[in-house]
Amino acid sequence: MRLPPPSAADPFRPDALRADAVPTLSDVRDAAARIAGLAHVTPVLRSRSLDALAGCALFFKAENQQRAGAFKFRGAANAVFGLDATQAARGVVTQSSGNHGAAVALACRLRGVPCTVVVPRAAPRVKREAIARNGARIVDCEVAQSARDAATARVLAETGGELVHPYNDARVIAGQGTATLELLQQVAAATAAAPALDVVLAPLSGGGLMSGTAIVAKGIDARIGTIAAEPAGAADGHDSLKSGVRVTGRAADTISDGLRAELGPLTFALLRQHCDDVLLVSDAETVAAMRLVWERLKVVIEPSGAVPLAAVLKHRERFSGRRVGIILSGGNIDLDALPGLLALAPGR
Amino acid sequence: MRLPPPSAADPFRPDALRADAVPTLSDVRDAAARIAGLAHVTPVLRSRSLDALAGCALFFKAENQQRAGAFKFRGAANAVFGLDATQAARGVVTQSSGNHGAAVALACRLRGVPCTVVVPRAAPRVKREAIARNGARIVDCEVAQSARDAATARVLAETGGELVHPYNDARVIAGQGTATLELLQQVAAATAAAPALDVVLAPLSGGGLMSGTAIVAKGIDARIGTIAAEPAGAADGHDSLKSGVRVTGRAADTISDGLRAELGPLTFALLRQHCDDVLLVSDAETVAAMRLVWERLKVVIEPSGAVPLAAVLKHRERFSGRRVGIILSGGNIDLDALPGLLALAPGR
Numbered sequence: 001m002r003l004p005p006p007s008a009a010d011p012f013r014p015d016a017l018r019a020d021a022v023p024t025l026s027d028v029r030d031a032a033a034r035i036a037g038l039a040h041v042t043p044v045l046r047s048r049s050l051d052a053l054a055g056c057a058l059f060f061k062a063e064n065q066q067r068a069g070a071f072k073f074r075g076a077a078n079a080v081f082g083l084d085a086t087q088a089a090r091g092v093v094t095q096s097s098g099n100h101g102a103a104v105a106l107a108c109r110l111r112g113v114p115c116t117v118v119v120p121r122a123a124p125r126v127k128r129e130a131i132a133r134n135g136a137r138i139v140d141c142e143v144a145q146s147a148r149d150a151a152t153a154r155v156l157a158e159t160g161g162e163l164v165h166p167y168n169d170a171r172v173i174a175g176q177g178t179a180t181l182e183l184l185q186q187v188a189a190a191t192a193a194a195p196a197l198d199v200v201l202a203p204l205s206g207g208g209l210m211s212g213t214a215i216v217a218k219g220i221d222a223r224i225g226t227i228a229a230e231p232a233g234a235a236d237g238h239d240s241l242k243s244g245v246r247v248t249g250r251a252a253d254t255i256s257d258g259l260r261a262e263l264g265p266l267t268f269a270l271l272r273q274h275c276d277d278v279l280l281v282s283d284a285e286t287v288a289a290m291r292l293v294w295e296r297l298k299v300v301i302e303p304s305g306a307v308p309l310a311a312v313l314k315h316r317e318r319f320s321g322r323r324v325g326i327i328l329s330g331g332n333i334d335l336d337a338l339p340g341l342l343a344l345a346p347g348r
Numbered sequence: 349m350r351l352p353p354p355s356a357a358d359p360f361r362p363d364a365l366r367a368d369a370v371p372t373l374s375d376v377r378d379a380a381a382r383i384a385g386l387a388h389v390t391p392v393l394r395s396r397s398l399d400a401l402a403g404c405a406l407f408f409k410a411e412n413q414q415r416a417g418a419f420k421f422r423g424a425a426n427a428v429f430g431l432d433a434t435q436a437a438r439g440v441v442t443q444s445s446g447n448h449g450a451a452v453a454l455a456c457r458l459r460g461v462p463c464t465v466v467v468p469r470a471a472p473r474v475k476r477e478a479i480a481r482n483g484a485r486i487v488d489c490e491v492a493q494s495a496r497d498a499a500t501a502r503v504l505a506e507t508g509g510e511l512v513h514p515y516n517d518a519r520v521i522a523g524q525g526t527a528t529l530e531l532l533q534q535v536a537a538a539t540a541a542a543p544a545l546d547v548v549l550a551p552l553s554g555g556g557l558m559s560g561t562a563i564v565a566k567g568i569d570a571r572i573g574t575i576a577a578e579p580a581g582a583a584d585g586h587d588s589l590k591s592g593v594r595v596t597g598r599a600a601d602t603i604s605d606g607l608r609a610e611l612g613p614l615t616f617a618l619l620r621q622h623c624d625d626v627l628l629v630s631d632a633e634t635v636a637a638m639r640l641v642w643e644r645l646k647v648v649i650e651p652s653g654a655v656p657l658a659a660v661l662k663h664r665e666r667f668s669g670r671r672v673g674i675i676l677s678g679g680n681i682d683l684d685a686l687p688g689l690l691a692l693a694p695g696r
Contacts, residue, residue, distance in 0.1 A: 043391065049481075064646045125695075126643065133397075291683055295474065298412045298679035300646045331646035335639055336695045339687035347473075347684045 015082025025219030028177035064331025072103035078175030080107035098127025100166040105134035167208030168264025177212025199225030200325035201308035207267025214274035229311035258304035279311035288345035363430025373567030376525035412679025420451035426523030428455035439509040446475025448514040453482035515556030516612025525560025547573030548673035549656035555615025562622035577659035586626040606652035627659035636693035
């Protein structure tokens with residue numbers, strides 16, 4: 001059963017890892033130790049009927065059931081609880097379309113640190129509410145990356161606070177990597193295969209989750225495939241990694257509201273090194289996959305979390321007979337917006 | 349993590365418990381042993397934010413993640429795997445608006461036993477599909493209880509098969525009771541309180557789940573409160589237990605498609621003895637509670653499964669500060685019917 005972690009009064013030690021460092025498997029292990037008792041150990045879900053449908057063995061890491069409803073709490077908790085006392089006293093600043101903001105707000109509340117979140121106006125209601133519920137100050141901005149960056153810089157200058165960037169931050173990437181570390185440990189404990197998985201997939205947006213995922217997978221066993229899944233309407237990550245030139249400044253067009261960011265310099269470099277491939281899916285394919293997860297696994301995930309399963313179902317031959325890990329990245333969905341989403345991929 | 353149980357080739361022993369016997373805690377313990385390895389041990393979910401909203405400590409037994417998507421597999425597996433070889437060879441017959449039918453079909457497939465399910469025409473598509481997917485023969489009938497009974501009697505006469513009634517059957521009731529047995533064990537293992545829970549709630553329809561729940565709770569500690577939750581538009585159970593006369597033949601008017609049956613003679617007698625009270629809720633209250641479970645626990649439940657939480661939220665003062673167990677009975681919902689449901693209790 002999943003009982004609450006102990007109180008946030010646990011002792012912690014400052015993190016020597018700088019935001020602009022290149023994180024390693026060892027940093028992910030440090031992060032796992034730091035956030036133990038703060039973050040949930042989320043379950044690994046399986047479904048016979050989805051395995052049959054996909055023609056492979058699927059292991060779903062249910063980060064939708066992480067605190068604040070997404071994997072983002074891992075990176076946020078690692079960054080916030082790794083601050084030294086002087087940094088912590090000045091407070092934390094971040095920018096987010098939602099899940100990272102809520103996660104940083106929660107981590108700051110648990111440590112008793114002031115928090116400001118820069119939120120683009122298009123962010124879903126439930127995500128905005130989750131930030132406010134955790135007591136953070138919200139600063140609104142326009143959707144474009146340049147507008148987000150400008151507003152964040154302004155708040156940083158005003159407050160002197162510590163930036164915890166949603167993905168281009170080694171502390172955050174190390175924290176996100178703990179999801180895959182845990183997944184591989186859980187599958188290894190339950191099965192005899194080595195490596196525990198043949199391939200692991202995560203959704204790609206700014207690249208924090210995918211970088212952490214790839215560092216861990218390749219660090220534990222270089223034979224483990226690392227595949228990013230991205231909406232075709234926000235293919236900047238795909239195009240960046242295929243061309244070797246980081247694409248910036250494009251407008252994203254996808255219902256996956258968590259996947260509209262672009263790679264940062266740090267995540268771009270990490271993914272060039274550790275990510276094997278990027279697969280693209282349409283929004284209709286994402287919604288069809290989301291519907292399958294809801295119906296077969298009985299868990300609520302947001303569209304972004306369904307993108308990797310959509311990629312597996314689209315490229316079935318690539319995964320045939322393999323042991324496939326999928327990070328179900330989050331479950332924060334606006335139920336009132338659901339009818340419009342489901343209409344993109346109607347039931348049979 | 350939840351890995352698949354071992355194959356259905358496990359040995360089993362015939363059950364001495366007759367369908368028309370009065371089941372006891374000891375029969376529930378026998379059932380738990382029989383279905384171990386067949387049924388999932390489902391998780392117990394918690395949510396700080398729901399606890400704060402309800403003003404009590406809530407322990408949700410996630411039977412939506414049971415095999416075939418509902419607690420019904422417990423009773424079905426206990427009945428089907430308890431048949432002796434002669435009974436099994438003649439096959440199994442049942443009637444069901446959905447979840448019980450799918451559960452019996454799955455149990456029969458696992459044991460290699462022929463199965464016929466009598467299904468009222470109003471049953472949701474997903475539930476009908478789940479029955480067919482498990483290889484059972486479907487016989488359609490009208491919705492009224494009398495029509496279901498007539499069709500079932502006809503099939504029994506034709507096939508000479510064994511009736512596994514959805515609730516008025518001691519073997520089924522004993523199986524359903526294993527959910528609460530497991531819940532109390534899981535909570536006891538994680539906490540120091542005795543009894544582990546102050547009160548346990550389950551939805552009320554034909555009374556199989558609630559009878560099993562109440563037998564276990566009262567059998568383990570008579571101080572544990574046992575409360576049934578029922579839709580106001582299908583209040584036959586409430587009226588039967590308040591008046592002492594079993595109400596039959598009423599038409600149900602509720603969106604909770606799993607809660608339209610009426611008590612049988614056996615469940616009526618058991619609930620008169622072991623069930624402390626019945627609370628009624630409106631369909632709008634049910635949908636509001638369902639929405640909360642989806643948003644906060646990130647799991648998919650069907651309306652029937654939300655009725656107990658709706659009852660707790662409606663009668664907050666009664667549960668204040670107590671340790672409250674809730675059986676999330678099932679997760680089989682037709683997503684295409686969701687917009688209409690959500691409109692009954694719009695978001696903020």
